[in-house]
Amino acid sequence: MTLRLPVFYGSYRRDRLGIRLADYTVRQMRARGHDSELIDARAVGLPMLDRMYKEHAPGEAPPAMEALAETLRTADGFLFVVGEYNWGVQPGLKNLTDHFLEEWFWRPAGVLSYSAGRLGGARANLAWRGILNEMGMVTAPSAVTVGGIAGALDADGQPQGEGGAALDKSFPRFADEFEWWCRAAAAARKSDPVPY
Template identity: 65%
Template sequence: MNNRILVFYGSYRSDRMGIRLAEFVVERLRRRGDDVELIDAKTINLPMLDRMYKEYPKGEAPAALEQLAQKIRAADGFVFVTGEYNWGVQPGLKNLTDHFLEEWFWRPAAIVSYSAGRLSGARAGTAWHGTLSEMGMVVISSTVAVGPIGQALSAEGEATGEAGAALEQAFPRFANDLMWWVEAGKAQRQRKAPPY
C-alpha cells in the first residue's frame, strides 16, 4: 500500500532556489513507491490569515481551502521544505500552515531546511519543529539541511558538489525514518480512533 505524503513549500520569491529542493524531495519519495504531491504555497496563494478553515460555516470555505483541507486530512504524513529568512521561517509557508489545525493531527511531519549560507536553514528548521508539534503533528528527529542551496542542486534538480553529495547521503535515512512513523501512525489509527 502506498503512503500518501504531502510536501509543502512556501517561498513566494521570483528566483526561487528552494523549489529545486522541494522537487528533489518529491521525486526521491516517489522513487520509493510513495504517492507524493507538492503543495506550493505560491501556487495556491491563500490570503493572509483572517479566518481559519474551521472558522467557516460548513460548506462555505473558499474552494482552495476546502480542497487543501481534504488533501491534508487524506495524507499519511508531511514534509515541510523551508527556507530561512533572517533566522526565521518563510512567511508564505507559515501562512498556509496556519489556515488549518485539526486537519494536521495524528500524523508525522519531517523538516527539510535550506539557506543560501552554510547554516543550511537550521534555525528555521528548529523554529518549525515547535510550531508543527503545537499543531498536533509528531515531528520526526531526522532532518535534512541543505546549504548553500545554490551549490547543492542544478536547475534540473540534480545534486551537485559537496552540498549535493551530502544531500544524497542524508536523504535515504531521513526517508526511512519518516516512513517508519507514517506506517506506525497508520497502524495505530486503524487499531484505535484518535481521542479527539
C-alpha cells in the first residue's frame, strides 16, 4: 500500500545540518514505495502565527497555506525531523504546525531528531510527542535519534561512519512500525467515521 507521507523540517539557520536527515528520510520512504516529499518550513515561509488556516474565509488563505492544507488533508501520516534548541523545539517548525489543527487529526506521526551532540535531540523528540498528540496525531512509539549529525550524514544526506551505520540499522524498524500505524489509521478512517 503506497502511503502519502510528507516529511517536515523546520530549521531556519543558514548552515542547516538537519536537512541531511530530512533528505535521508524522504529518500528512504520513497525507496519503500511511498509518496514522500519534503516540507521545509523555511521554504514554505508562513508568517508568525496571527490567523490559523481555519480562521481565513474560504479561498482567502495565503497560497502557501492553502497548498499545505491540501497536503495535510490528503496525507496518511506525517514524519517530523526535529532539532533541539536549548532543550526545546525549533520555533520555525512549531510555527508551521500551529497554523493548522483539524488538518492533522486522525493520522500518525513519526519523530526523528538530531543534534550536534551525542544525545541526538532526544529532549526535542520527547517534547514534540506531546505537541503532536495535542494536535490530534498519535505518535508511533519508536523514534530515531541521530547524534553528531555532521559526522553521521554527509552533505548529500548519505550515511557515513558509525553514526550513519547506526541510522541505517535503526531506520527500517522505525519505518515498519510507522507504516503499520498509518495503514491501521487509514483502515479505521474508512470503516469507522471519526468521532469529531
